[in-house]
Amino acid sequence: MATANMHDWLNDHGDFLYRFALARLRDPHLAEDVVQETFLAAIKSPDFAGQSAPRTWLTGILKHKIIDVMRKNMREIAASDLMTDEDANMDEFFDETGHWAEPQLAWDMPEGALEQKQFLDVLQTCMDKLPNKLAQLFLMRDVHETDNEEICKELNISTTNAWVMLYRARMGLRKCLEINWLGA
Amino acid sequence: MLDCKQASQLISQSLDRPLTLHERFALKLHLFICEFCRQFSRHMQTLRVAIKNLTGSIENNDAIEMSSEAKKSIADMIEAHRPQL
Numbered sequence: 700m701a702t703a704n705m706h707d708w709l710n711d712h713g714d715f716l717y718r719f720a721l722a723r724l725r726d727p728h729l730a731e732d733v734v735q736e737t738f739l740a741a742i743k744s745p746d747f748a749g750q751s752a753p754r755t756w757l758t759g760i761l762k763h764k765i766i767d768v769m770r771k772n773m774r775e776i777a778a779s780d781l782m783t784d785e786d787a788n789m790d791e792f793f794d795e796t797g798h799w800a801e802p803q804l805a806w807d808m809p810e811g812a813l814e815q816k817q818f819l820d821v822l823q824t825c826m827d828k829l830p831n832k833l834a835q836l837f838l839m840r841d842v843h844e845t846d847n848e849e850i851c852k853e854l855n856i857s858t859t860n861a862w863v864m865l866y867r868a869r870m871g872l873r874k875c876l877e878i879n880w881l882g883a
Numbered sequence: 884m885l886d887c888k889q890a891s892q893l894i895s896q897s898l899d900r901p902l903t904l905h906e907r908f909a910l911k912l913h914l915f916i917c918e919f920c921r922q923f924s925r926h927m928q929t930l931r932v933a934i935k936n937l938t939g940s941i942e943n944n945d946a947i948e949m950s951s952e953a954k955k956s957i958a959d960m961i962e963a964h965r966p967q968l
Contacts, residue, residue: 702961706958709961714947717949717953718941718942718947722941722942731949734957735956739960742960742961743964792891793886793887797886797889799887799919802919803922807929808929818933819936822937826934837934838938841931841934847899847900861899862895862899866891866895869895869927870895872930873926873930876926
């Protein structure tokens, strides 16, 4: 690829690619790293012949780089205590009879723009509290609606493990939202 | 009969896979009698919508930019790969 073109692409698409990565990896440094790797791959690739828009082409490369990061993360998570019990030990949420330890309070996403912004800020804080790898998996599933089997194949984890991790992520987020939104 | 712990697991999994006929029936029965699990199920839907909104607000926020250091380091990398004439 011509060097001048690359500089234009960096100017035109760099921040877009960064936000795309940041929304999925939730870590500024990781996001910058994958954007850099994307441009490196683009420089070295003879493939681009203008058959698609540069942004589409770059985003395609970026997606693969993001999956690579997540796959590496999942290898680490597999060895950690997050995954040791198959049955998702959720003792803090339930009593010994399997009933909710605390009442499930009624709340919903507010309608007004300002309140909704505040709600999303609380959600952002709660996402930050979640272990980042769990947050990434959760985002891959619930935001990008990647097929569950595809996630497991890409990340090399079992479907059961994925269900357990997603359950944990959702339970943690729900609890955090309830405390911080209703408590605010 | 499902307890709330099992029901909440099924509610979460119903977002990730089709439940079996038996599971759906058991869950329906539980939800019929359990206000807290109905509430939990609504929370899961809300969470899914909210998290999409949050991600969209990051992707579309022009104010969020790469650091100038990162940009410079990529620009330098592009220069370093300039074809030799």
